[in-house]
Every structure is written in C-alpha cells, then in structure tokens.
Amino acid sequence: LTLLSCHTCKQIADNFIKGLDQTKKQNFGGGNTAWEERALSKYETSEIRLVEILENLCESSSFDCNHMVEEHEDHFETWWFKRQNKHPDLYKWFCIDTINVCCLNGTFGPDCNACVGGSERPCHGNGVCDGDGTRGGNGRCNCDHGYKGEFCLDCIDGYFNEIRNDTFSLCTECHSSCKTCTGLTNEDCEKCKTGWGEDDEGACLDVNECLNDPPLCKEDQYCLNTDGSFSCKGCDKVCSGCTEAGPDKCQSCAPGYQDTEGTCTDVNECEQPDAVCTAGNQECVNNKGSYICxxxxxxxxxxxxxxxxxxxxxxxxL
Structure with missing residues (x-):
C-alpha cells in the first residue's frame, strides 16, 4: 500500500507541474498591454489557476489519485499561497515532508532509513533497493544481472570480478565455454560448462557430440554439432540415413529412389521393362518415390x- 501511495503522490506532483506549464498563459492573447500584464500576474498566483490545475490532476477513473487530492486539498492551498517560493520542489514538500508517503532516493521504510550500501549508492550501484524512495519495502538489494550477495558485490557463475574493493565491484561475463572463470578467454576458465571439455593446456573447447558412438540421433536424422551442444535434424525424405541435409548426403536411398551420380533421385516405375500395372485396361502414373495405377x-x-x-x-x- 505504501508503495502505491508514493507512486500516486509522485504522479500527482508531476501532473501539478504539467498543469503549471499548461496554464502559464491561459486565457490571454499574449499581447503586451499593461492591462494584460497586470491581469496575467494576478492570474499566475490566483485561486482560479490553482483550482484549474487541481481539477486536471487525476483521471476520473483513478480512485487513489482523486481520494489523495481531495483529502489533502488544504495542503495544496498552503503550498500555493504560502510555501512555493521557499519550497519550489512540490514533490519533496508534499509527498516526503508533509504527508509522509515517500522518502528521498536511497532511503526506504517508515523512517526513511538508508538502503543497503548507503543512500548515496544503494546496493553499490549494482542493484535496486527494495522500497527505494517509498515508506515501504525492506531495504534489501535486488541485484542486477551478473551480481549477487547482500551488497551486490559478488558475481554469479559465468561472471568474474574485473574490479573489486569494499564499495565497488564490476562483474564481467566469462567466455561462453566457462561455468566459472578468472578472466575473459577460454583459457581463464576454472570450470568448463557442460558440452565443453579441457584440452591439454587447460583451455575449454567444444565437445563434438556428433562423434559419439553409439550415435545420439535416430536413423532418419543427422547430427549437427553446435558450440557446447548439438541438435538432431531430419534427413531428406529421399534418404535412408544421411550425414547432412540434402539428397546428395544420403547413406543410402529410400525405397522408390535410386543413386544417380551420388544423389538420390526418383525411380520412374512406369518405365521399368516389366509392367507394374498388370490388371486389364490400367495405366501407370509415376509420382515421387512411388507410382499409382x-x-x-x-x-x-x-x-x-x-x-x-x-x-x-x-x-x-416418337
């Protein structure tokens, strides 16, 4: 609820500033007559202008917003007539110091305590403090991707500390072959990821799963090696087993197809020396891989x- 109240209050303060802008020269042609100047300066600080701004602060459908404006109308009047010169930041005066629904950035909770890591750089700049700027939350850090720990100074697996001291940490991504590492290259891995193995020098290299015996793919598929993994792809339908995609990469040809200079092509059963359609008054029609009578x-x-x-x-x- 406190998070919601602060969000509503911030929206109201932002809309008030927009309203100030929209009513700056309202109802005046902008001619420079002395009368207009006087009238304008009167309007600038008038109750009429305040009411116009207040009427446009909320969408009619927003209960929270309208309720907050109605409840604190007297505060807006106080600020408008007595406080705005001394406290030009309406958000700070109204939401933080007067109705106490928000806190300064870097602080949280009912008493606006400093977030973990301090209010200057919450979470040491590597995360978001829970409830930051509101009267809610617990002040703990939700770390950015790559960071972990109470203070967001440690690195998750797959990242390493390029720079690190008590108040600053820079986590940089390891090479794609490393589970954990101390530097940027595949030679800096402490542990290889699954699908990668160490060579004699200790560098992590891709394991070619397609050399596995027995094969990892089905008979009508071929294996495609990828970095750290592999996938099984379907053979061309003219093949019976294959090594890669295409009719020229078959291990043998499927029934109804024949090897023509290394490529499996359709057999035209209708041109065979022995007739395939033997019943009376029939004719043969060839199609891919077969025929019909x-x-x-x-x-x-x-x-x-x-x-x-x-x-x-x-x-x-007849």
Whole structure:
C-alpha cells in the first residue's frame, strides 16, 4: 500500500507541474498591454489557476489519485499561497515532508532509513533497493544481472570480478565455454560448462557430440554439432540415413529412389521393362518415390476392375 501511495503522490506532483506549464498563459492573447500584464500576474498566483490545475490532476477513473487530492486539498492551498517560493520542489514538500508517503532516493521504510550500501549508492550501484524512495519495502538489494550477495558485490557463475574493493565491484561475463572463470578467454576458465571439455593446456573447447558412438540421433536424422551442444535434424525424405541435409548426403536411398551420380533421385516405375500395372485396361502414373495405377482413358473403375464406360443412350422422340 505504501508503495502505491508514493507512486500516486509522485504522479500527482508531476501532473501539478504539467498543469503549471499548461496554464502559464491561459486565457490571454499574449499581447503586451499593461492591462494584460497586470491581469496575467494576478492570474499566475490566483485561486482560479490553482483550482484549474487541481481539477486536471487525476483521471476520473483513478480512485487513489482523486481520494489523495481531495483529502489533502488544504495542503495544496498552503503550498500555493504560502510555501512555493521557499519550497519550489512540490514533490519533496508534499509527498516526503508533509504527508509522509515517500522518502528521498536511497532511503526506504517508515523512517526513511538508508538502503543497503548507503543512500548515496544503494546496493553499490549494482542493484535496486527494495522500497527505494517509498515508506515501504525492506531495504534489501535486488541485484542486477551478473551480481549477487547482500551488497551486490559478488558475481554469479559465468561472471568474474574485473574490479573489486569494499564499495565497488564490476562483474564481467566469462567466455561462453566457462561455468566459472578468472578472466575473459577460454583459457581463464576454472570450470568448463557442460558440452565443453579441457584440452591439454587447460583451455575449454567444444565437445563434438556428433562423434559419439553409439550415435545420439535416430536413423532418419543427422547430427549437427553446435558450440557446447548439438541438435538432431531430419534427413531428406529421399534418404535412408544421411550425414547432412540434402539428397546428395544420403547413406543410402529410400525405397522408390535410386543413386544417380551420388544423389538420390526418383525411380520412374512406369518405365521399368516389366509392367507394374498388370490388371486389364490400367495405366501407370509415376509420382515421387512411388507410382499409382489408374484406369485408362475410356474406362472406369467398378469393384476394383476397369470396365468400359457405357455410351450414353440416345432417346428417340416418337
């Protein structure tokens, strides 16, 4: 609730400043007559202008905002007529010092205590203090990516401290092959990530899982090695087993295909010396990897047999 109240108050203060800007020269043509000058200076500090600004502080649908403005209308009047010269920062005067729903940046909680790491650089600049700038939260640090620990000075796995002292820490990402490291290259790994292995010099190198025996992929797939991992990809449908993508990388050809100078191509069963469509009045139609038998022109299929299409009967008018 306290977080919400502070957010609402900040929005109101921001909108008040916008309202000041929008009403700066309202209702005046901007001509430079003495009358206009006098009227304008009167309007600048008038209750009419204050009311106009207050009316536009909230969306009509925002209950929290409207409630806060109504509840503290007298404070706005006090600031407008008596305090704004001495306290030009409305947000600080109203939200922090008067209605006590916000705190200064770097502080949190009911008493506006300093965040972990101090209010100057909460979390040592490497995180966000819980409840920062509000009367809520617990002041603990939610560290930025790469950092961990109560003070956000330690590095998570995959990062190392490039610079580190009691109040400052810079965590930099390790080489992609390292789980933990002391520097930027694959020779600075303390531990290799899964999918990487140490060579004789202690550097982490990619393990080629595609050399695994037995193979890690299915029979109709080929293995693609990637940094630290691998993936299984489907072979071309003309292949029976393959080493890479494409009809020219088959280990052997799938049924209905033949090896033509190293590439698997469709076998045209309809041109074989022995006819494949042997039933009467049939003809052969080739397709990829196979063929179908259909009734020849002038014939139709009835109960699995190709029979002559009957001639249409001619009707003779009597």
């Amino acid at each position: 259909i009734c020849a022109s002038g014939y139709e299929e009835q109960e699995g047999v190709c029979v002559t299409i009957p001639e249409p009967e001619e009707h003779v008018d």
